[in-house]
Amino acid sequence: MHAFTRLKFGYACAEAVVLLLIIGVVTAAVMRFQSSWNDFLWPLLVTRTDEMRPIQLGPAVFSHSDIEVQWNYLMAGTAPATLPTIALFLFAQRYFVEGMASAGLKG
Known part of the structure; x- marks a missing residue:
């Protein structure tokens, strides 16, 4: 019975x-995606x-106008x-x- 409780504790720790x-x-995946996007x-x-340019470079064309910015x-x-x-x-x-x-909880 003692081995079973240790095994159960091990599974609980592994799950956590x-x-x-x-x-x-x-x-990390979301932050990396946002950085590369x-x-x-x-x-x-x-x-x-x-x-060939991505969509993020498109608005730069409208913001660098010589006369006025086309908002x-x-x-x-x-x-x-x-x-x-x-x-x-x-x-x-x-x-x-x-x-x-989970970061705000004390173990």
Whole structure:
């Protein structure tokens, strides 16, 4: 019976570690996705034509006008660029909340 309780304790510890790892991995994945999605300089350097450039470089065209900034086109181009990041955050929001809740608890 003593070995069974030790085995049960081991499974409980492993489950707690795996849950904490999942929260950390999901958080790191979302942060890495956001970092690479919002990358500006690298695509600007390696692409030569406007057809090959990602959507994040599009609003830069409207913000560097010589006469005035075309705010309506700038905002219209920025909205679709943020949708994948918002969708990923909404998908992973449960893990963020679990991470914040488990970090505030004392063991």
